Amino acid sequence: MDQAISAVGAALILYAFWALQTGRLSPEQHVYQAINLVGAALLATAALMTESWAFVVLNTVWALVALWALIRPAARH
Numbered sequence: 617m618d619q620a621i622s623a624v625g626a627a628l629i630l631y632a633f634w635a636l637q638t639g640r641l642s643p644e645q646h647v648y649q650a651i652n653l654v655g656a657a658l659l660a661t662a663a664l665m666t667e668s669w670a671f672v673v674l675n676t677v678w679a680l681v682a683l684w685a686l687i688r689p690a691a692r693h
Contacts, residue, residue, distance in 0.1 A: 618665040625658030625675075646686060653682035 632651040635641035641648040660675035 618662040621658050621665070622662035625655045625662060628652075628655030629659065629678075631655075643685070649682045649685045653679050653686065656682060 628651050632641065632648055632655065635651075636643065636648065641651075643649070656675045656679035660672055660679060663669075663671035663675060
């Protein structure tokens, strides 16, 4: 099960990266940050299931940064 979760998470992160690099998405778009958030959360979950602590930390921070980017515009208004 952890392999399926991590495969979906990695696919989402890679899609967001590809879309950014090809100009299909920009960092300011909520969809870009949402894809990063979900992908990183899935990867963190899979890492937690296998007790891969460095990857738990990495992907938890990645998810938190994406979440911050999503809610930051709302906090400015």
